[in-house]
Amino acid sequence: MLTTKDAAARIGKSVSWLNKSRMRGDGPVYLKNGGSVRYMPEDLDAWLAANRRTAVYDFANDNGRAERTAA
Numbered sequence: 001m002l003t004t005k006d007a008a009a010r011i012g013k014s015v016s017w018l019n020k021s022r023m024r025g026d027g028p029v030y031l032k033n034g035g036s037v038r039y040m041p042e043d044l045d046a047w048l049a050a051n052r053r054t055a056v057y058d059f060a061n062d063n064g065r066a067e068r069t070a071a
C-alpha cells in the first residue's frame with residue numbers, strides 16, 4: 001500500500017491534486033483506516049488505464065482503440 005505522496009509520484013500528479021481529487025470523488029480508489037489514507041498500486045494502475053484517451057474532445061475519442069492498446 002502506498003502513501004498519498006508515493007501514490008502521487010506513481011501517477012505523476014502532485015499530493016495536492018490527489019488530496020483534492022479525493023474531495024471531488026474523481027481520483028483513484030483509496031483506502032482509509034482511521035486518519036490514514038493508502039492507495040493500492042493496482043487501483044492506481046486501473047485509474048490510469050481508465051483515463052486513457054485518443055483525442056482531446058469526447059466526441060472524437062476512440063475508446064475502443066485505447067482499450068485495445070492497453071490490453
